Amino acid sequence: MPPLVGIPRGLLYYHYGDVWCDFLRRLGAEPVVSPPTTQAVIAAGGRIDEVCLPVKAFFGHAAALTARTDFIFMPRVVSVAAGHYSCPKIIGLPDIMRAAFPGSPPLIAPTVNLREGRRSLYRAAAAVGEALGRSPLASVYAWQRAWRLRRRPEEAACLAPAGKPSVILAGHPYILYDRLLSMDAAGKLAACGAAVVAADRADPRAADKAAAALPKNIFWHYCRTLAGAALAFLAASPPPAGVVLLTSFACGPDSLVGELLRRQAERRGVPFLLLTFDEHTAEAGVTTRLEAFTDMLLRRRLP
Amino acid sequence: MIVTFPHLGPLHIVLKALLTGLGAQVLPPPPTGRAALELGARYSPETACLPFKTTLGNFIQALEAGADTILTCGGEGPCRLGYYAAVQRELLRDLGYSFDMVVVEPNIASVWQALRRLTATGGWRRAPGAFRLAGAKLAALDAIERAACLARPRAADCVDAARQQAVAAIDAATGPAAAAEAAAAFRRRLAALPGQDGPEPLAVGLAGEIYVMLENYVNNDLVRLLGRMGVAVRPTMLLGDYVRTHILRDSAACRRDRAVQALAAPYLGHYVGGHGVKSIGQAVAMERSGCDGLVHVFPFTCMPEVIAKNILPGVSDRTGIPVLSLAFDEQTGAAGTMTRLEAFVDLLAYRRKKLAGG
Structure with a gap:
């Protein structure tokens, strides 16, 4: 029977989940991804203090896996590019896990720090293999094969030329694509009559260029990607009708980068809506604000 | 060119000595207080951390008073501090201020550039003296702060009065000898x-994020409150420690720093920015x-310290040291801090009695 390796459905799962599952399978393990977020999951993660909602949800997912898996896969992703960092909370995940859930199955928590070069990635792959009884060479090979599976972003999206007002929906994928955390903001916007374009569908090269043009490099990798994508859309011609940024309360990087985005949007005359989520956010409030925002966008188009 | 900079404990005394020595005209902001906090909170992003808001308030007050150049720090993450300057510059520009911002990034080329921009013509000849004076003042300020923290339980009022005089004397000192003498005189007064x-007073360590540890207005004057409750405070990091460890990279200070971080290894296995690892190691x-x-302080939503906060209860369980974590933001009330400290000190007194078998 292959060892069951739990993968919490949260945070970087939304970036690398497919690759991780394939990688673990190639090493002879059976990945078990926790089911989609529910209120119970968020409540279970609530024992972690003062962190943002996605981190609480992440630990709720991890808690759901403790009883039925042999290992929990929780890599410590320090950095995925030279000069960049992940958010500190992502760096500290395995330590918080050990402190808050002492009864959990052993963690597979290799450190990935590409500030130290690519060897860190191979060492991490080998460490996962070691925990599952595979040789370093086989593990690195498995990683290389799995990485090829990485979901290529669909073809870069374009803004709708006419018709509905196009709204750029920006936010970390772990909020954007978690229907409970984001309260299905994308669906709500579409229902209000907007053509929703997720910011992560920007052309990656244009996004990188837009981020590099900022006076100060955003050193949080995932925030830089997010900001670059939103800025690339803002620089498009014609610009989008509006920008909605989904963030969570107590998100450190977003608190500053969101402010930069707001200023950039306003300078270009593009309306900007910031929606901040935490466990007390009420769905009716989100609906009202999105409705008001799209109403305003529609009125702006009237002659 | 009139230079200003953010407050960080006694930093203004040291920077004033250094920059004046280099021939720059200096205008420190008024001490961080309610006005700075309110101004900063009004114009800052809502969920920015507290030091962002208070230092923005410092800048606004200094620019209003006539400063035209801001000296501040950059950084490379992952703590938010590294991105402060980029956002604060935009905010201040949009508020209509015109100013130069000199951002010191953590590399030698950037430090050199900043010094060149701030040094007046002919200032270089006086540079060695300016650095010596600033260094002496820094050492003296650290010495009196440590001594005051330990002596306060015995006679808080006398200590505070003497400390104030000593700080003023150090600020006014024109030579390294005078600064050292002010510290020595302070210690003599304490000895008398x-x-x-x-009986040995209760001893409490103070760890966490450096800005909240050093800015007394922001931390509700926590060190003095503890002193008045009869507790000797042992600060784990004063301004001089920070400068020696992170800027001068003095080998003895770095060794001590590494030793503390090594103690944290079983609980927190990686650097998480700021002082998160050290807070655990210090416990x-x-x-x-x-x-x-141990009292652990940090700005509300501080990313590195929030990690430490979630790990500290486990450290406390394993080692037995009681830990009180306190988050500070613009909503923090003095009475709340006071109540929690009183309860914590009561608990420590009870625990000491129990351990002594009483």
């Missing part, structure tokens, strides 16, 4: 205080050095 041979170190407890 009564009550030397009373272990304080327990070993016989401290009765």
